[in-house]
Amino acid sequence: MKRLAFLILLCTGAAWGQSPSPQIVNAKVGKQAVLQSKAVGEVAWVWDRRYLPEDQVYHDKAAKTLVVTSGHAVTFLVTAVEHQPTKGFVQVEYLVTFTGGPGPGPGPDPVPDSLEARMKRAYEADKAAGKVTDAQMRDIRDLFKVADQIVAKLDSTNHLYMTLDMYFKFSASKVDQVRKVIDTHLAGVHPPTKDVPLTEELKKAFGVAFSELAKAVEACLAPQPPPGPVSGFRVIFVSESSANHTREQLNILSSTAIAGYLNAKASKDEKGRPAWRRWDKDVDVTNELESWKVFWTNVKPKLGTLPMLVISSDRGIEVLPLPATEADTLTFLKRYGGQ
């Protein structure tokens, strides 16, 4: 069954207005692709970024995409505005193909979860089983609602593409196989992607798309935590894990009472988890969320004699000696996070 590609764009910072209006400097433009399932019954979530340098894709995460489909293979064209360190805001494109059969039934729609939580579920579910989960199917429903609203607003003659990348359980050979299938389809429906200037007409068209998308996403998804490198009430307990901490310091550093308080009161990070950590001074944060990396970069030069307590709040970032006792620490934290 042939299905038209949809264009979905889920955009954060730039489209939501936390940053200045995006200045689109170039774009890769082609025609809308129409793909057909070649592998019904087989899950193939493919998200490639072959046409973008590796280092551009995740920087600042100004654009986030999540695309899923029902039982038939469908490819979504996705465009987004992304902030790149050397170029500022540029328009980038994704093509996401998803094939295969769904699970037996998703059940009723739940209260919409956050976008980050959805993305996390989508990434982590099913790698072993190779099947679409009920949770993903619920996401599919919601995302189709978004897609329908967006597609209705778009000029289908000039859509942007594409990139794909591999997730889930494929071996290298399987990835290559999937790529070949997609390449074959793409070769039949559009010429190779090329760089072209973004015309005023296109800017206007996609400007509409962005604003409509923002409304649609906001309507479908739960409120998001405010983006940005450091926001809200964040806490890090920093220690030298192989140092000879005192008994009371150890009690503070492993306190379940403090953990419980912070679980309730700390801001939520991009993945919806309470924004507090217990870190060794030499912890490797290479793979942490971007906001933690930025926070840690700011904090580390300010560390003194360990252990220390680092608090980010509306007062800024404070790097402090550990209070004397567990109770003192809890009292101190409540000055920032409330009772």
Added chain:
Amino acid sequence: MSFTSQLYPGEAIFDDSTPEHATLPPAGTTRGLMLDRRTTPFGQMVGAPPFPQELLIPRGEWQARIQEMEERKSNISSISIAAGLPCKDQDGIPYCWIFGPTHCAEIVRVIQNQPMVELSAASAGALIKNFRAEGGWGEEGLAWLVEHGQVPTSTWPENKLDRRYATAENKQLALQYRVTEWMELRPRNTDELVSCLLRRIPVAGGYNWWSHEITNCDAVWLDGDVSIRIRNSWSMSWGDKGFSILRGSKMLADDAVAPHVATAS
């Protein structure tokens, strides 16, 4: 009034009077410690310093510290339970020597308040042993976790010795789940073992008497002396959700490694 630790309801106590048959693995599961094949004597493992003697906690403080940690629920077992961290299940593969360090790595992540992730012991053990089902020892396993890491069970089931999971993507993903700092404890050294646990540092311990490696979680106080709460890798149905007690000479680990920092991811 003398203090005695409260045990979890399903915990068994294994001591010098426990008959061997009571310590055997459940049907269908296995062990896998092979310390006789160990190639690196104590103190010669690159990157794993011996337990620093300044970290020893005097024996005179043990009871009070154990009591305090239990009252505050700040020992490792309480932290693990609060985080919903399940015990491992090595099923039929003789990989206890990597399940122990793997569970330690999971605990360290929980203590750091990283997202709770169940890690795949097989994703490290199978690569160490070239997909053979054979024994090993904890230091061997932890050294791999330091250099290469391991992947979540959602990506590689925890007891699958299957080359199909050995993808380039998993190799890259594993780097996000590395142990970055660890230390080695002197064999059969109660003071170092207890001091680690009182510092909330989990210890993967290999026991020759058991031909088995497990995770040492808590120091507990029973009958006026210290004992050790372990967590096994024989599924949640063993002991109390994997927890039980070793005491006497049975709690002296012949091979003991203690990870204390994991990558933040």
